[in-house]
Amino acid sequence: VHSTVAVLGCGLIGASWAGLFLASGRHVRAWDPSPAARAAFAPKAASVAAEVERLSLVGRSGARGRLSVDAQVSEAVGESSFIQENAPEDAELKRSLFAEVEAATSATTVIASSTSSLVWSDLFKDLRHPGRCITAHPFNPPHLVPLVELYGPDAAVVDDASALYREVSRVPVRLRKEAVGHIANRLASAMWREAVHLVAEGIADVEDVDRAAVNGPGLRWAVVGPHMAYHLGGGPGGIVHYLKHLGPSQERRWATLGRPSLTAGVCEQLRAGVEREAAGRSIAELEALRDRGLVALLRARREVGI
Numbered sequence: 001v002h003s004t005v006a007v008l009g010c011g012l013i014g015a016s017w018a019g020l021f022l023a024s025g026r027h028v029r030a031w032d033p034s035p036a037a038r039a040a041f042a043p044k045a046a047s048v049a050a051e052v053e054r055l056s057l058v059g060r061s062g063a064r065g066r067l068s069v070d071a072q073v074s075e076a077v078g079e080s081s082f083i084q085e086n087a088p089e090d091a092e093l094k095r096s097l098f099a100e101v102e103a104a105t106s107a108t109t110v111i112a113s114s115t116s117s118l119v120w121s122d123l124f125k126d127l128r129h130p131g132r133c134i135t136a137h138p139f140n141p142p143h144l145v146p147l148v149e150l151y152g153p154d155a156a157v158v159d160d161a162s163a164l165y166r167e168v169s170r171v172p173v174r175l176r177k178e179a180v181g182h183i184a185n186r187l188a189s190a191m192w193r194e195a196v197h198l199v200a201e202g203i204a205d206v207e208d209v210d211r212a213a214v215n216g217p218g219l220r221w222a223v224v225g226p227h228m229a230y231h232l233g234g235g236p237g238g239i240v241h242y243l244k245h246l247g248p249s250q251e252r253r254w255a256t257l258g259r260p261s262l263t264a265g266v267c268e269q270l271r272a273g274v275e276r277e278a279a280g281r282s283i284a285e286l287e288a289l290r291d292r293g294l295v296a297l298l299r300a301r302r303e304v305g306i
């Protein structure tokens with residue numbers, strides 16, 4: 001589905017989406033108001049596409065798609081049946097972009113926003129044809145992490161978007177109601193809030209909190225989600241036994257979870273801790289290690305059928 005996709009906003013997330021679509025054989029029409037971003041985009045998108053191909057992350061029958069970087073938003077969207085928007089996280093800016101897009105597209109062109117923290121009604125409710133609009137939130141880096149979280153009021157549009165994302169080997173999940181942070185960032189924020197609390201209260205150092213996450217629950221969560229993990233935690237009785245046996249202890253623990261504030265002192269503890277944990281490694285080195293790890297994990301999961 002959708003042989004030509006428009007990518008609006010040629011930053012980090014735009015490049016990842018474009019690379020995925022190109023690697024799947026789709027044509028991409030890209031636009032960004034910044035001439036510098038437009039000029040830098042083709043090599044960035046091509047390098048993501050090459051990585052996706054090298055790792056066989058996406059199947060395709062013919063050749064890699066063609067990329068054109070357009071000077072006008074109307075050119076990019078006019079030829080596309082699906083639009084992936086990746087402009088800065090600013091509701092007013094996105095709304096005025098969507099008004100411009102609406103003027104240049106038919107009422108059936110799907111408009112999908114990568115927004116992390118805004119919700120559907122912040123972005124689309126004042127458009128003339130809001131039903132074809134969805135939020136479609138990827139997880140960074142979107143060409144390696146398969147998740148994309150979808151919300152839209154029209155189930156048929158969400159189905160259509162899901163089909164496209166599946167064709168580029170993403171794993172779409174659906175929200176039944178819009179929510180700030182969608183699903184995954186709410187989970188990530190809940191986890192990080194407690195991670196900050198543990199440091200702020202002096203219960204553990206930054207390095208040990210991260211080590212605990214990566215070597216315990218994080219490892220398990222790459223294979224089974226939090227609900228399924230407790231189904232298995234209940235032994236032969238599954239979640240029903242778990243809830244009866246250990247549900248009350250979960251509730252007692254929930255009552256003690258922290259609500260930290262990011263005061264100057266806490267920020268300094270986090271900075272110093274992360275610096276110790278990084279042990280002199282640059283951001284680029286840490287990113288490369290993260291991405292090698294993600295690719296190896298994706299392979300391992302594929303081997304066991306996840």
Ligand SMILES: NC(=O)c1ccc[n+]([C@@H]2O[C@H](COP(=O)([O-])OP(=O)(O)OC[C@H]3O[C@@H](n4cnc5c(N)ncnc54)[C@H](O)[C@@H]3O)[C@@H](O)[C@H]2O)c1
Pocket residue numbers: 008009010011012013014031032033034037085086087088089090093097114115116117137138139140
């Ligand atoms: N970075 C992440 O981890 C991440 C993860 C998931 C989703 N997102 C979401 O993706 C979107 C883009 O984030 P990013 O990290 O790629 O930002 P970025 O700063 O890397 O890129 C934003 C791009 O948008 C361009 N731009 C500026 N004004 C614009 C306009 N009016 N219309 C179109 N483009 C415009 C900028 O020139 C820039 O190239 C945001 O909504 C963000 O919430 C980001």
